[in-house]
Amino acid sequence: MIRLDRVTKRYPDGTDAVADLSLDVATGELVTLVGPSGCGKTTTMKMVNRLIEPTSGRIFLDDEDITRADPVKLRRRMGYVIQSGGLFPHRTVLENTVTVPSLLGWDRRKAKARGVELLELVGLDPAKLGDRYPHQLSGGQRQRVGVARALAADPPVLLMDEPFGAVDPVVREHLQTEFLRLQQELRKTILFVTHDIEEAVRLGDRMAVFSMGGRIEQFDTPSSVLGAPANDYVADFVGADRGLKRLSVTEITPDDLELPPIVRLDDPMPEALAKLRAAGSRWAVVLDDAGDLHGWVDDRVGTGTVRDRARRMEAWVPVHASLKQAFGEMLQHDAGWVAVVDGDRFVGVLTPARLHEALRRSIGAEERDIPPADVVLDTIEG
Ligand SMILES: Nc1ncnc2c1ncn2[C@@H]1O[C@H](COP(=O)(O)OP(=O)(O)OP(=O)(O)O)[C@@H](O)[C@H]1O
Numbered sequence: 001m002i003r004l005d006r007v008t009k010r011y012p013d014g015t016d017a018v019a020d021l022s023l024d025v026a027t028g029e030l031v032t033l034v035g036p037s038g039c040g041k042t043t044t045m046k047m048v049n050r051l052i053e054p055t056s057g058r059i060f061l062d063d064e065d066i067t068r069a070d071p072v073k074l075r076r077r078m079g080y081v082i083q084s085g086g087l088f089p090h091r092t093v094l095e096n097t098v099t100v101p102s103l104l105g106w107d108r109r110k111a112k113a114r115g116v117e118l119l120e121l122v123g124l125d126p127a128k129l130g131d132r133y134p135h136q137l138s139g140g141q142r143q144r145v146g147v148a149r150a151l152a153a154d155p156p157v158l159l160m161d162e163p164f165g166a167v168d169p170v171v172r173e174h175l176q177t178e179f180l181r182l183q184q185e186l187r188k189t190i191l192f193v194t195h196d197i198e199e200a201v202r203l204g205d206r207m208a209v210f211s212m213g214g215r216i217e218q219f220d221t222p223s224s225v226l227g228a229p230a231n232d233y234v235a236d237f238v239g240a241d242r243g244l245k246r247l248s249v250t251e252i253t254p255d256d257l258e259l260p261p262i263v264r265l266d267d268p269m270p271e272a273l274a275k276l277r278a279a280g281s282r283w284a285v286v287l288d289d290a291g292d293l294h295g296w297v298d299d300r301v302g303t304g305t306v307r308d309r310a311r312r313m314e315a316w317v318p319v320h321a322s323l324k325q326a327f328g329e330m331l332q333h334d335a336g337w338v339a340v341v342d343g344d345r346f347v348g349v350l351t352p353a354r355l356h357e358a359l360r361r362s363i364g365a366e367e368r369d370i371p372p373a374d375v376v377l378d379t380i381e382g
Pocket residue numbers: 011012013015016017035036037038039040041042043044195
């Protein structure tokens with residue numbers, strides 16, 4: 001747990017970067033700090049690992065007041081990732097990754113094994129990339145090495161300052177997805193600075209919206225910040241396209257899904273077609289012998305078994321993915337629907353119409369403070 005208690009930072013030239021700020025990050029929680037350039041996000045973060053000393057106030061890590069802790073020892077308990085990756089240019093990827101274990105005096109074999117494990121964890125091939133130098137990597141790869149390095153000594157806390165800021169939007173989204181998956185596994189306590197509202201919404205369990213002078217205007221879940229901005233500043237900052245941003249924070253639930261007819265790979269085609277016709281559907285989902293998702297088959301007449309005609313389904317998302325992920329899959333694969341799976345088990349399909357309904361229900365639930373399932377949608381009949 002990290003707790004900032006009425007922290008103020010005034011720089012020697014009189015700039016008030018942070019004013020009387022209180023904030024807490026629970027163990028295993030990811031809190032995003034978001035706000036315009038110069039609003040004091042970085043100053044706030046750097047006070048936590050004592051790269052900057054607060055003028056007043058106290059900062060706690062668990063129950064320890066770290067305003068008095070040894071900064072070097074403190075930083076070993078906190079991984080730190082910065083925008084450019086901050087890698088040492090004359091050290092290889094593997095050497096960069098094990099910077100902290102080496103400083104801690106781990107023996108070389110153990111440190112190397114840890115480096116290899118971490119590169120794999122962040123999706124880089126150690127055999128291929130471990131001996132390269134940072135300039136021989138893409139921007140996205142460098143950021144991943146930055147994350148691997150921060151995790152090397154398994155610190156309980158991660159401080160991340162615009163870690164995905166230097167890469168293009170497509171790579172950024174990819175890194176965010178992987179990072180979320182990683183965090184589900186690792187459950188680090190994370191303070192994450194960004195000026196990108198979409199990123200703050202997507203990654204944060206809670207988000208702190210800053211205004212100039214290091215003031216927090218709202219500190220709440222992304223869903224609440226989007227649904228019920230605390231004041232005009234926050235409403236302006238989160239922007240008019242709140243509905244679109246809600247796509248990122250609204251999870252798919254089983255109630256959103258349609259259940260098309262289901263056939264098996266070994267079913268004879270005429271039997272499968274009869275099933276389709278009975279259900280009034282143009283296509284069916286195909287499951288394999290184990291009951292896992294294989295793909296789909298359409299209603300064109302054919303002989304043989306479903307196996308001869310079935311096509312693989314490329315567009316799928318795990319249950320509890322966001323509506324935005326589902327929409328992204330549909331666009332990427334030019335698909336009219338996406339399959340939703342729980343592990344390998346097929347749960348149902350999400351169609352564009354159902355996705356739209358789920359989004360409207362999510363907005364209605366937030367506005368009226370009721371569960372999404374209780375929202376009654378008026379529909380204009382076409
Ligand atoms: N060493 C310093 N001396 C004086 N003023 C400083 C110093 N460092 C930062 N500031 C000022 O403090 C304020 C907050 O800066 P900070 O870097 O924390 O903002 P930020 O929100 O992280 O901005 P950005 O998104 O642009 O990185 C700014 O007005 C900045 O100019």
